[in-house]
Amino acid sequence: xxxxIINRILWSIPILIAASVVSFAIIQLPPGDxxxxxxxxxxxxxxxxxxxxxxVLRDRYGLDDGVVIQYWKWISGIxxxxxxxxxxxxxxPVDDLVWExxxxxxxxxxxxxxxxxxxxxxxxVYSAMRKYxxxxxxxxxxxxxxxxxxxxLIALILMYLSFTWFGQSAGGxxxxxxxxxxxxxxxxxxxxxxxxxxxxxxxxxxxxxxxxIVRANLLDEIPKPYVEAARARGLTETRALVKYPLRVSxxxxxxxxxxxxxxxxxxxxxxxxxxxxxxxxxLLLEALLAQDMYLAGSFIxxxxxxxxxxxxxxxLLLAWLDPRVRHGLA
Amino acid sequence: xxxxxxxxxxxxxxxxxxVSVSPAIAEFGEAPELAEQVxxxxxxxxVERLPENPLVVTPLEGIGTYGGTWNAVLxxxxxxxxxxxxxxxENLVRWNPDWxxxxxxxxxxxxxxxDGRTYTFTLRRGMKWSDGDVYDTADIAFAWNDVVTNPELSxxxxxxxxxxxxxTLEVVDDVTFRFIFKESNGLFLENLAGVxxxxxxxxxxxxxxxxxxxxxxxxxxxxxxxxxxxWVDLFNQKASDISPSxxxxxxxxxxxxxxxxxxxxxxxxxxxxxxxxxxxxxxDPEGNQLPYINEAKFQVTQDREVTLLKAISGEIxxxxxxxxxxxxxxxxFENAERAGYNLHARINAxxxxxxxxxxxxxxxxxKRELYRMRDFRIALSHAINRQDIIDTVYAGLGQPWQGAPxxxxxxxxxxxxxxxxxxxxxxxxELLDALGFxxxxxxxxxxGPNGQPIQIVLEMASGKDFVDIxxxxxxxxxAVGIDLEPREIERSLYETKLEGNELDAxxxxxxxxxxxxxxPRWYFPFNYESSFANAWxxxxxxxxxxxxxxxxxxxxxxxxxxxxxxxxxxxKREVLMKEILAITKEEFWAIGISLPSIAYGVxxxxxxxxxxxxLGSFAYPDPAPLNPFTFYYGEPRDLEPYQP
Numbered sequence: 001x002x003x004x005i006i007n008r009i010l011w012s013i014p015i016l017i018a019a020s021v022v023s024f025a026i027i028q029l030p031p032g033d034x035x036x037x038x039x040x041x042x043x044x045x046x047x048x049x050x051x052x053x054x055x056v057l058r059d060r061y062g063l064d065d066g067v068v069i070q071y072w073k074w075i076s077g078i079x080x081x082x083x084x085x086x087x088x089x090x091x092x093p094v095d096d097l098v099w100e101x102x103x104x105x106x107x108x109x110x111x112x113x114x115x116x117x118x119x120x121x122x123x124x125v126y127s128a129m130r131k132y133x134x135x136x137x138x139x140x141x142x143x144x145x146x147x148x149x150x151x152x153l154i155a156l157i158l159m160y161l162s163f164t165w166f167g168q169s170a171g172g173x174x175x176x177x178x179x180x181x182x183x184x185x186x187x188x189x190x191x192x193x194x195x196x197x198x199x200x201x202x203x204x205x206x207x208x209x210x211x212x213i214v215r216a217n218l219l220d221e222i223p224k225p226y227v228e229a230a231r232a233r234g235l236t237e238t239r240a241l242v243k244y245p246l247r248v249s250x251x252x253x254x255x256x257x258x259x260x261x262x263x264x265x266x267x268x269x270x271x272x273x274x275x276x277x278x279x280x281x282x283l284l285l286e287a288l289l290a291q292d293m294y295l296a297g298s299f300i301x302x303x304x305x306x307x308x309x310x311x312x313x314x315x316l317l318l319a320w321l322d323p324r325v326r327h328g329l330a
Numbered sequence: 331x332x333x334x335x336x337x338x339x340x341x342x343x344x345x346x347x348x349v350s351v352s353p354a355i356a357e358f359g360e361a362p363e364l365a366e367q368v369x370x371x372x373x374x375x376x377v378e379r380l381p382e383n384p385l386v387v388t389p390l391e392g393i394g395t396y397g398g399t400w401n402a403v404l405x406x407x408x409x410x411x412x413x414x415x416x417x418x419x420e421n422l423v424r425w426n427p428d429w430x431x432x433x434x435x436x437x438x439x440x441x442x443x444x445d446g447r448t449y450t451f452t453l454r455r456g457m458k459w460s461d462g463d464v465y466d467t468a469d470i471a472f473a474w475n476d477v478v479t480n481p482e483l484s485x486x487x488x489x490x491x492x493x494x495x496x497x498t499l500e501v502v503d504d505v506t507f508r509f510i511f512k513e514s515n516g517l518f519l520e521n522l523a524g525v526x527x528x529x530x531x532x533x534x535x536x537x538x539x540x541x542x543x544x545x546x547x548x549x550x551x552x553x554x555x556x557x558x559x560x561w562v563d564l565f566n567q568k569a570s571d572i573s574p575s576x577x578x579x580x581x582x583x584x585x586x587x588x589x590x591x592x593x594x595x596x597x598x599x600x601x602x603x604x605x606x607x608x609x610x611x612x613x614d615p616e617g618n619q620l621p622y623i624n625e626a627k628f629q630v631t632q633d634r635e636v637t638l639l640k641a642i643s644g645e646i647x648x649x650x651x652x653x654x655x656x657x658x659x660x661x662x663f664e665n666a667e668r669a670g671y672n673l674h675a676r677i678n679a680x681x682x683x684x685x686x687x688x689x690x691x692x693x694x695x696x697k698r699e700l701y702r703m704r705d706f707r708i709a710l711s712h713a714i715n716r717q718d719i720i721d722t723v724y725a726g727l728g729q730p731w732q733g734a735p736x737x738x739x740x741x742x743x744x745x746x747x748x749x750x751x752x753x754x755x756x757x758x759x760e761l762l763d764a765l766g767f768x769x770x771x772x773x774x775x776x777x778g779p780n781g782q783p784i785q786i787v788l789e790m791a792s793g794k795d796f797v798d799i800x801x802x803x804x805x806x807x808x809a810v811g812i813d814l815e816p817r818e819i820e821r822s823l824y825e826t827k828l829e830g831n832e833l834d835a836x837x838x839x840x841x842x843x844x845x846x847x848x849x850p851r852w853y854f855p856f857n858y859e860s861s862f863a864n865a866w867x868x869x870x871x872x873x874x875x876x877x878x879x880x881x882x883x884x885x886x887x888x889x890x891x892x893x894x895x896x897x898x899x900x901x902k903r904e905v906l907m908k909e910i911l912a913i914t915k916e917e918f919w920a921i922g923i924s925l926p927s928i929a930y931g932v933x934x935x936x937x938x939x940x941x942x943x944x945l946g947s948f949a950y951p952d953p954a955p956l957n958p959f960t961f962y963y964g965e966p967r968d969l970e971p972y973q974p
Binding site for chain 1: 401406407408481483484485487488557558560562563566567571573574577579593596597598599600601603627629630631632633635636639642643645791820821822823824825826827829838858859
C-alpha cells in the first residue's frame, strides 16, 4: 500500500508541471491578447479606440514581452510566493477573486451532488432489480430526458416559470432585499427558497448518467455466482443485493469523485451564468472571453491541480475499498 | 421650499452662450436625512456645502420631492459604461438634453479667444468633492500635469494635442485656467463634452497625491504594502482605472457625481450601491439641492436574459441598456402593465444597423482594384434586398438606408440616404456586365479582373444582431453572380484582423447618424474606426508618415476636415461638413443596409421628470444629459409609448 501511495504522489509532479505549461499555452492560443478584447469591448460600446492609449496599457501589462518571459513571471510567482498574479479585468489579485466565490460554489456543488446521489442511487437500484418493468421504462425515459436537455435551457424555463407562477425574482440566489444584506436566518431561508432551481438544473444531467451507471453495473453483477451463493445461504433479496453487488457497483462513484472535485469549481458554468449565480464558473468564462491571461491561466491551472488531487484521492479510496485494485488485480 | 430670487445673466461669446445663475438668498432646501445630520452637527449646513454659484437645473416636468431608490441592472462585469451614463458624466461642460449645444457644468462659464486658440474656463468658487474637499484649479493642474500628460500613466487624446506636443495649461487663479493651442481648435468644447472627456473632473488632487510618485516619498513602501509591482498599478487602482475609462472599481475616490459610490463594481459585489452626495453642486430653480432620489442600486447579473427577467418583474426603475433589442421588445410591451412600468423610446443616433464595407486598402492588389471600382459597390448595393433583411432580421422595423446622416440631423440629405437602395438585380447585373465581368464559372459566379471567380469573404464579430444578415446577403449576391461567404468570428479575432488590415469585407454598426462632426468615421477615412480603408485612415492619423496615401477625393475630405476642426464658427463648420458629405455621397465608400428603428426601455410608472423619448449614442451618454438627478418618485401614471 505504501509503495502504491508514493508511486501515485511522485507521478503527480511531472503531471503538474506539464499542466502549468499547457494552461499557459492554452490561454496564449487565441488570436490577440487582453487589449484586443478591451478594444473589442470598447468598440461594442461605440467608443473610439485610441491606439496611443492602448500602447500605454500594453507596456504597463508587459504584453509585448516574449511568451517564455511571461510564463516565467507567472509560474515563479506561484511557486515562490503563492502569488497567482493579478487579473487585468478586475485589477485585483487572482486568489482574492477565486476565494470569495469558492464558498457558495462548494455549497451549491455539494448540495447538487447529494441531490444527485439521493435521487439516482435508489432509482438505479430499482431499475436494475425491476429490469424492463414499466417503472424502469418511465425512470429511464425521464433520465434520458434530463441527459438530453441542455442545462441552461432547463434553467431558463424554470426561471420563467418561477417568475410567472410564483412571482419570484429571477436569477441569483437571493431576493433583491437580501442581496447585499449581511448573513441572517432570513437571508438563509431566502436562499433556501431559491437554491432548488440551480440544484435541480445542475442535478438533472448528473442524475441521468448515474442512474444508468448504477443500473448497468448492478445488471453486470447480479447474475454472478457469488450473488447466487448469497441467496443460497438464505439472505433476503434486499440484503443479498446491498451486501455484495451494490458494493462492487459503488466503484464508479468513487472513481468519478476525482472528476467531481474540479467540476465543483468550474462545472455548470453556463447554468451559473444563466442563473446569475455568484460562483466561480462565470468568472472563468469571463476571464477566457476577455483574454485576462493571469486569471484564466491560474484558473485552468488550479483546475488541473484539483483534478490531479481528486484523481489521487479516488485512487487511494478505490484501493482502500477494493482489494483487487490494491493488489493490482483489476 | 424656499423662495429665491434669481438673477440671470446671458452672455454670448462667439456662438457659445453661457448662462450664469446665482441665487441672491443663500438658503437651500435639502433632503431630510441631510437636514438631520446638519442638526446633529455631523455635516456642515447646505450653504457651506454648495458652491457660491451652484448650477441651477430646470427639471423637465417640475420640482420634485426627496426620497426613493433607483433600481437598475448591470450585465456582467464589463458594463461600467452604464454606470457612467447614469451616475457619472460630470465633465467641465456637458451636452444639453437636445444634443444641440454645449452648456456649462463643472465650469460655470468660458471664453474663447477670437482666433480660437485660447479657452479660458471659470470654475465654481467653493465647489466641493464628495468628501467635502474643495475642487479648484489645483485639481485641474494635477489632472493635466501629473496624470494626463504623464507618459507613465496616460497620453492625451488627439484633440488635446498641439501637433506632437500636449496643449499648454495656464492656471490664472483658484477658479480660472486657460488652455492655449498653437493653432485654432474649433471642436474643443464639443470634445470636452464627450463622455470620455472627464479628465479634469475625476482626479481629486488631495486624495491621489499620496499615491503619485512625484509627491509621495514613501511610494515604494505603499506599492509593496498593496502587493503591487509598480506605483502605476497602485495609482491606477486608486484612481478607478485611468484608461480606457473610469471603472467604478474604487468606491473610496471622491467624485463630483450626484450619488457617491458605496460598493465597488469589482466582479464580486452582487449589488453596486450609490448614496446621495451631500456636496452635490446642482440645485433646482427653488434652490433645493439635487439629486431628489436618495440612492441607486445596481444589481449585477451575468446574462442579458436575466436582466430582461428583472425588467419584466418590475425590479428596474429606469433602464434601456441590455433590454432594448428587437428581440426583447415584445416581452417588454407584454409585461408593462403587470410590472408597473411605462416604456420610453430611445432614438438610436446610429444611422445604420449594419454598414457593409469592402476593404478598399486590401493587401491583395487584385481585390483592391476590384473593391475600389465604385460601380462594383453600387452594383452590390442594388443587389441587396434590404426589405427582406429588415423583415427577417429586424422584425420589419427600419427602412432601407445608406451610410448617411439620420433624418433628425441638420446634415440629412434624402438622396444620399436613399441612393442605390432599391433592390434591382437587373441593374446590378447591367453594372457588373459593363465592368466586363461577363464570364461565369460552372457555379454561375462571375470571373473577376484577375481571372478568378469573384469571392468576397464577409467576416462579422460574433454576438451582434447583424450576423444574421450575412446568409441573406449571400443569397442576394449569388443572384447576380457574386460569391459572398459570410463568417461569424470571435470578437477579439475580428479586432485583430481589423487592426492588421486582414479583413476582406466586414460589417459594423453605422455610428455618426447624429453628432456627425465628432464622429465622421463612415464618411471618410477618419480614424481606426473607418474600417473600409484602414491604410488611408492610418495615413491621415499619422500625418502622412505611415499608412498609404489615399486618392484625391479622400485627401480633399481630410483637408476639409482639418479646416473644420480649426474653425471656431459653428455655421462655417456646418458648411465644411456638408462639403465633406457631398464627397461621401459621390464616392460611396461603404454600403448601408437599414436605418435603426426606435428602441424601448422601461421607466417606473412613478418616476417623473423622465422624457418619453430621447436620443441615444455613445458620444451623447444618455440618460446623463437628461439630468437623472432631477428624476423623482410621485403618484403612478400611465403614459402611452412614444411613436414616431
